[in-house]
Amino acid sequence: MTTDTTPYSSDERSTGLPAGGPNPPAAPDVKPGDSLGREAWRRLKQNKAAMASLVILIVMAIICVAGPWFMPWDLDEVDWEAFMAEPSLSSGHLLGTDANGRDLLTRTLYGGRVSLSVALVATVVSLVIGVLYGAISGYVGGRVDNAMMRFVDIMYSLPFMFLVILLMVVFGRNIFLIYAAIGAVEWLDMARIVRGQTLGLKRREFIEAAHALGVKGSTIVTRHLIPNALGPVIVYVTLTVPKVILLESFLSFLGLGVQEPLTSWGVLISEGKDMMETAPWMLLVPSLFLAVTLFCLNFLGDGLRDALDPKTR
Amino acid sequence: MLSYTLKRLALAIPTLLIVITISFFLMRVAPGGPFDGERQLPPEIEANLKAAYHLDEPLPMQYLRYMGNLLQGDFGPSFKYKDFSVTELIVQGFPVSLELGFWAILLALAIGLPLGVIAALKRNSSIDYLVMSIALGGIAVPNFVIAPLLALVFGVLLAWLPAGGWNGGAWQNMLLPVIALSIQQIAYIARMMRASMIEILSSHFIRTARAKGLSESEVIWRHAMRPAMLPVVSYLGPAIAGIITGSVVIEQIFGIPGIGRYFVQGALNRDYTLVMGTVVFYGALIVLLNLIVDLLYSVLDPQIRYDD
Numbered sequence: 305m306t307t308d309t310t311p312y313s314s315d316e317r318s319t320g321l322p323a324g325g326p327n328p329p330a331a332p333d334v335k336p337g338d339s340l341g342r343e344a345w346r347r348l349k350q351n352k353a354a355m356a357s358l359v360i361l362i363v364m365a366i367i368c369v370a371g372p373w374f375m376p377w378d379l380d381e382v383d384w385e386a387f388m389a390e391p392s393l394s395s396g397h398l399l400g401t402d403a404n405g406r407d408l409l410t411r412t413l414y415g416g417r418v419s420l421s422v423a424l425v426a427t428v429v430s431l432v433i434g435v436l437y438g439a440i441s442g443y444v445g446g447r448v449d450n451a452m453m454r455f456v457d458i459m460y461s462l463p464f465m466f467l468v469i470l471l472m473v474v475f476g477r478n479i480f481l482i483y484a485a486i487g488a489v490e491w492l493d494m495a496r497i498v499r500g501q502t503l504g505l506k507r508r509e510f511i512e513a514a515h516a517l518g519v520k521g522s523t524i525v526t527r528h529l530i531p532n533a534l535g536p537v538i539v540y541v542t543l544t545v546p547k548v549i550l551l552e553s554f555l556s557f558l559g560l561g562v563q564e565p566l567t568s569w570g571v572l573i574s575e576g577k578d579m580m581e582t583a584p585w586m587l588l589v590p591s592l593f594l595a596v597t598l599f600c601l602n603f604l605g606d607g608l609r610d611a612l613d614p615k616t617r
Numbered sequence: 618m619l620s621y622t623l624k625r626l627a628l629a630i631p632t633l634l635i636v637i638t639i640s641f642f643l644m645r646v647a648p649g650g651p652f653d654g655e656r657q658l659p660p661e662i663e664a665n666l667k668a669a670y671h672l673d674e675p676l677p678m679q680y681l682r683y684m685g686n687l688l689q690g691d692f693g694p695s696f697k698y699k700d701f702s703v704t705e706l707i708v709q710g711f712p713v714s715l716e717l718g719f720w721a722i723l724l725a726l727a728i729g730l731p732l733g734v735i736a737a738l739k740r741n742s743s744i745d746y747l748v749m750s751i752a753l754g755g756i757a758v759p760n761f762v763i764a765p766l767l768a769l770v771f772g773v774l775l776a777w778l779p780a781g782g783w784n785g786g787a788w789q790n791m792l793l794p795v796i797a798l799s800i801q802q803i804a805y806i807a808r809m810m811r812a813s814m815i816e817i818l819s820s821h822f823i824r825t826a827r828a829k830g831l832s833e834s835e836v837i838w839r840h841a842m843r844p845a846m847l848p849v850v851s852y853l854g855p856a857i858a859g860i861i862t863g864s865v866v867i868e869q870i871f872g873i874p875g876i877g878r879y880f881v882q883g884a885l886n887r888d889y890t891l892v893m894g895t896v897v898f899y900g901a902l903i904v905l906l907n908l909i910v911d912l913l914y915s916v917l918d919p920q921i922r923y924d925d
Contacts, residue, residue, distance in 0.1 A: 577765040598757040
């Protein structure tokens, strides 16, 4: 998951600067090693499980993105000599084939692309909605805040999973709808976290100073409040990514996710489940990919939380 | 307490209204209708049918009528199961789903709570690490992976238990689905219970209890258990929602005739009324159970009084 960690490392640099205050003259005394990001990275490096997970996730992302180009088989290419063939070296199907004679490794890698892209896009969607909503609600305060949070309360108690399924049924299966629907489900926690952060931040002196300088409200929110609330947001993002992957697989498993010939891990697991008595590898291979990815994301999330949580410092 | 209950009910009603309204209008924009079959019906008959089901009225009128029917527990006719109304299907499926969910949540508590307590008492021992890594596995591996694997191992390879079917709720048929449904919740509850138990055990009142010479088991059972369970109780709401959502997939995998299966079948067959009916029904159920859980919370924690 290079995609997951890159925004994190670039964010942390931008957090380091505005945190100093609204006045750009960078204090010369601040040692570069003191920034939140570097400190967190140092702590994360000491956590072996989290680092191992990070490496596995990066490898997983690389083989899913680049792997299909190097595979001798295509996504829906049928090998007429090997229907439901067992994994073997000699046939060239390293992880076997499915009921239609399509190479399972190739399909799993393509499925990984879908799962990872959903994770990326849906997380970004939820991040943008949640951060903006929470920051505005916290910053404006008063009645607006009250109304906005009451709305979140109501949304919380909606059976979202079912509404997403209803959406898929009515509007048909479409990968962009999946991105948007999952992103729209997952922003609520983010909004609450950012609002809490904002409430604490907005009474600080540097916000007051920005007010005194006549900075516009929208600029204060985007330039000063949001960058300073990023620490907990990053932690929450790493917890959102596995949830999003799980949701997509869940929908796909039910037959409501991506459509043929495109595939995803959920679809493959669902196909494998029907064939498990005769071709157990069809179930085991995609399950293993999904489980390893979720495992590593959870480990990494826990590690990041420990590294970024000021309470454990 | 009463005013809090009323306040929560006041929040529950708009929530339900939103669910119903979204579902109603989504369904109306959906392509197809209840009378689209392989055979094109003659226009007169179709018009008659539409009139019989009030589908010829203006939309706001239909919306009000649907609301009125809902209040009387009538979800309308199913599109695909021609001889059944959605209400009948729900009444048929719900007891099965309820039984499954009830045992799953009971199992989750019966295993998750002790595991968490043991891990907390033996903190940083090998038992603790073992329990916590199993718990992480339970969280990381989704139930729709665990369920087929369980069916494969115990149903097919070892052939100890049936790999599917309901058989009127015989325990052999129920065991695997209940386990598959509860594993994730066991993991969450164990993790939560461990964390809160560790926190409680380091608090002052526990030190006092030990100082006055209570035995360790008395300290844990009389003093630590109740406050330590609070986070778990507040988690019960999401846990129940998780089990209801999970049962959709589990019923599908094991071929159990509950609401979850009707829901998925309805979604795949585009049986709009059935899908909508189950969404509204589940929505009401989740909202109601959340309310009950929150009230239960106040019973357990004397510090919480919903009076203000």
